[in-house]
Amino acid sequence: MALVASSYPFLNIFWTILIFMAWVVWIWIAITVFIDLFRRRDMSGWFKAFWVIFVIVLPFLGVLVYLIAYHDSMAERSENQAQAQQKQFDDYVRQAASSGGAGAAAEIEKAKKLLDDGTITQAEFDALKAKALGQQTA
Numbered sequence: 846m847a848l849v850a851s852s853y854p855f856l857n858i859f860w861t862i863l864i865f866m867a868w869v870v871w872i873w874i875a876i877t878v879f880i881d882l883f884r885r886r887d888m889s890g891w892f893k894a895f896w897v898i899f900v901i902v903l904p905f906l907g908v909l910v911y912l913i914a915y916h917d918s919m920a921e922r923s924e925n926q927a928q929a930q931q932k933q934f935d936d937y938v939r940q941a942a943s944s945g946g947a948g949a950a951a952e953i954e955k956a957k958k959l960l961d962d963g964t965i966t967q968a969e970f971d972a973l974k975a976k977a978l979g980q981q982t983a
Contacts, residue, residue, distance in 0.1 A: 875904065878911050881919045884926075952977035 882888075882896050900907035912919075956973040959965045965973070 871905075871908075874912070875900065875908050877919075878908050881915070881922060882911070884922060885918075949977040949979075 878900065879897070882893055885893070896907070896911060900911065953974050956965070956970050956977070960967065960970040
């Protein structure tokens with residue numbers, strides 16, 4: 846085991862790591878091209894099939910030609926998807942924040958601040974708290 850490690854110079858290890866990482870990056874780019882290709886709505890199924898075959902048969906050339914030909918529209922589609930996901934997340938957060946006990950807690954917190962400032966009395970605070978919690982006041 847020690848013989849193998851001593852016969853493998855540092856530059857060979859560095860070169861192997863560099864080649865491996867380049868391979869990983871290329872696979873990542875190819876997957877990105879396939880994702881973009883199948884996400885497109887402006888391309889027919891036959892044209893998509895042509896691109897898939899082209900990328901599979903001539904991988905490096907196919908990916909490079911696709912990136913050169915459609916780089917602007919790829920960026921546009923990615924940006925549109927990111928904006929749609931952000932809008933969906935924002936809508937979900939707004940919906941979650943407006944429902945449930947968050948509203949009652951916020952009302953009680955406002956009433957407590959008013960009580961601490963001396964704007965309302967303890968009885969008014971108790972009535973506001975009961976109303977926020979949905980309890981009947983006597």
